[in-house]
Amino acid sequence: MDISSTKVSKIIVHRVGNKLRDEGFYLSPVECNRSNTLDDLLLSSLLSPVIRRGEEFFLTHESDISLNTIHHYAKKLFSDPNQFKQCSEAIAKHLYGSSGHPNIGGGEFIIILFDDVRVDDVSLQALGLFRVESKDDYLDVGEEGGVIQVIEKQGVSLDKVQKGAIVLSDSHKVFVIDNLGHKTKYWIENFLKASPVHTPKKFAQVAGTLIKAISNKVETPGNAIEFAKHIEEHLSESESLSLSDLRNISKDYIDDEKLDELVNGAHLKYGITLDDNAPIESKYLSKYAKDVVTKARISEGVSLLVSNPETKISSIEVKVTKGGFRAVVDFERKGA
Incomplete structure (x- = not known):
């Protein structure tokens, strides 16, 4: 698999809470503004770790794979990228419905459409799903009233993907990282509904x-x-x-x-x-x-x-x- 020529096509961020605590969800009305720097960070810090270190699974369903929610909406937006926002909203609602365990933390849900992921020299699309359940403290420096201040903020660490999944456009295969899986297995079992590839x-x-x-x-x-x-x-x-x-x-x-x-x-x-x-x-x-x-x-x-x-x-x-x-x-x- 080669991601050297991969480009970020679209990105949107929703906020999804814990359903058991009735935290609800917030759906972003528009896609995110992007820059070359941001796209590079998304490729190196989100896509690359999941592709290179994620475990291989395949999407499943008890009766018909077309009824698997992630497969259904991924296939839909791969066919028509103009439906990216609508499909992302449906996937975010599905994540909320899967977030019924008391240990699941609410947070941002980042959805990205990637173009030109190459597998055996074949160009594919990929759908990236990234869940943020915790944030790190960091320090920023800013000026207030002519005085330079040290400001404490919270943000998403780029060092470690918490929960990530990459769905490829040519198959049911999905690459998965779940670094917080010790708390609950909902990401793989309930949200993705995926089974491990027997390699x-x-x-x-x-x-x-x-x-x-x-x-x-x-x-x-x-x-x-x-x-x-x-x-x-x-x-x-x-x-x-x-x-x-x-x-x-x-x-x-x-x-x-x-x-x-x-x-x-x-x-x-x-x-x-x-x-x-x-x-x-x-x-x-x-x-x-x-x-x-x-x-x-x-x-x-x-x-x-x-x-x-x-x-x-x-x-x-x-x-x-x-x-x-x-x-x-x-x-x-x-x-x-």
């Missing part, structure tokens, strides 16, 4: 989360180190790891019932089911399993992180003392 990287992410969860449930730090070693050896010696392989590695450290609970938890979190014998590529899984190999749990709330790739923890022995605990850690260094 090798996504399977590896689910498996990596599962490996980390298993490691956290292993009773002793020493056993957790052994478990991590077995995972690392398998990934280095084999091109893939399956759920069945993971069960075999885990059987000496965690019981089947607890493992099934963790597998179900990973499924609920990502909406992806791992088949027992489906191969998960080691080259992708190694990235997500890295924390288990390089980070060792010493005690509750105390962990040891090894940042030197040439050094590994070989064993940990923890003993309870009168005032706390004592940990003896052995390290192995490659080439030593």
Whole structure:
């Protein structure tokens, strides 16, 4: 995907509150004024992070994809950009209807139409949806009555997209960022109504989360180190790891019932089911399993992180003392 030639075509901002608190919504009567500087900021700080770091989903509906609200209005404005304002209002009302959780904060809703997003040299349109739920404090300097003053203001940080989605004009695919998803999952599940794309990287992410969860449930730090070693050896010696392989590695450290609970938890979190014998590529899984190999749990709330790739923890022995605990850690260094 290439956004080097992408241009901002239209932008409008609505204000959408929390429906549960009857905060209502305000629909902007006109599109935003734009400048070259503003367009560049929107491309680099909103579009680019979602395209490059967002997770891939596809829009869904229980019976007919044309009934998915985002798909319906995105398709409508892609066909006729003159309907951008009307479609943006409908999408904002849909967001309000999806904002019924008490943890959802009201805020600005930025809608942008982009032109010339290139996928395999094909020029596409893209619809950007960005939700602002919190603002940062910043300082400005201004002059009042001949005196230069420091003025405290609030604004939207360009460092981190809070909630963003990019819908492409040629498919049901949508790129999503939800950095506040720990509060509520409404952005993906209720507003976008999207399901994750089942890619090798996504399977590896689910498996990596599962490996980390298993490691956290292993009773002793020493056993957790052994478990991590077995995972690392398998990934280095084999091109893939399956759920069945993971069960075999885990059987000496965690019981089947607890493992099934963790597998179900990973499924609920990502909406992806791992088949027992489906191969998960080691080259992708190694990235997500890295924390288990390089980070060792010493005690509750105390962990040891090894940042030197040439050094590994070989064993940990923890003993309870009168005032706390004592940990003896052995390290192995490659080439030593």
